[in-house]
Amino acid sequence: MAKARGSTPRQDTWPKNASPPPGSPSTTTPERPTVPDSLERIYRAVPSINCRGLCTDSCGPIDMSDEERRRIAARGVTIPTLAELLPTLLDDHPPDCPALVAGRCTVYEDRPLICRLWGTVESMPCPHGCQPTPGLLVDAGAHTLIQRSLTVGGRGNQ
Numbered sequence: 001m002a003k004a005r006g007s008t009p010r011q012d013t014w015p016k017n018a019s020p021p022p023g024s025p026s027t028t029t030p031e032r033p034t035v036p037d038s039l040e041r042i043y044r045a046v047p048s049i050n051c052r053g054l055c056t057d058s059c060g061p062i063d064m065s066d067e068e069r070r071r072i073a074a075r076g077v078t079i080p081t082l083a084e085l086l087p088t089l090l091d092d093h094p095p096d097c098p099a100l101v102a103g104r105c106t107v108y109e110d111r112p113l114i115c116r117l118w119g120t121v122e123s124m125p126c127p128h129g130c131q132p133t134p135g136l137l138v139d140a141g142a143h144t145l146i147q148r149s150l151t152v153g154g155r156g157n158q
C-alpha cells in the first residue's frame with residue numbers, strides 16, 4: 001500500500017461484494033511485460049495512492065512470494081509463511097503483522113505486493129476514501145500482478 005504508514009487487509013482473498021467508493025475514478029488494467037519481469041516492475045504497475053495511514057489495524061497475517069519474504073527478513077523481520085499462518089486465520093483476533101511497530105510499517109520500502117494493492121483494487125478500495133492514480137485496478141489485473149510476483153519471487157516456502 002502506498003502510504004506513510006503500513007497497513008494491509010486481514011483477509012487473504014478479495015472481498016466478493018466490495019465496490020469502489022462513490023466518485024472513484026475509472027479502473028485500470030496493467031500492461032503485460034515484454035522484457036524480463038521483476039518485482040520492481042510489478043510494483044510500478046500498482047496505482048499510486050496518497051495514503052493517510054489510517055489502516056494499521058488491518059496489518060494482520062499476509063501472504064507473499066519467497067523473495068519478498070527474504071527482503072523483509074534482510075531487514076530483521078520474520079513474516080510467518082502461509083502454512084504457519086493458517087491456524088490463526090480464523091481467529092477473532094489474528095496477530096498483527098510482525099513488521100508493524102508502534103503503528104508504523106518498519107519494512108515500508110520492501111512491503112510486499114499485497115500491501116501495495118490494498119486500497120488500489122476495485123474490490124478493496126480504501127475505506128477512508130483515499131483515491132489511487134490513475135484509478136482503481138481491475139480485480140483481474142490485480143490477480144495477474146499477484147501471479148507475476150509469485151513467478152518472479154518464487155513460492156517454495158509456503
Ligand code: SF4
Nearest residue numbers: 006007008059097105
Ligand atoms: S508489511 Fe506488515 S506492517 Fe507493513 S504494510 Fe504490510 S502488513 Fe502492514
Ligand code: SF4
Nearest residue numbers: 051054055119126130
Ligand atoms: S486503504 Fe487507504 S488509508 Fe489504508 S493504507 Fe490504503 S490508502 Fe492508506
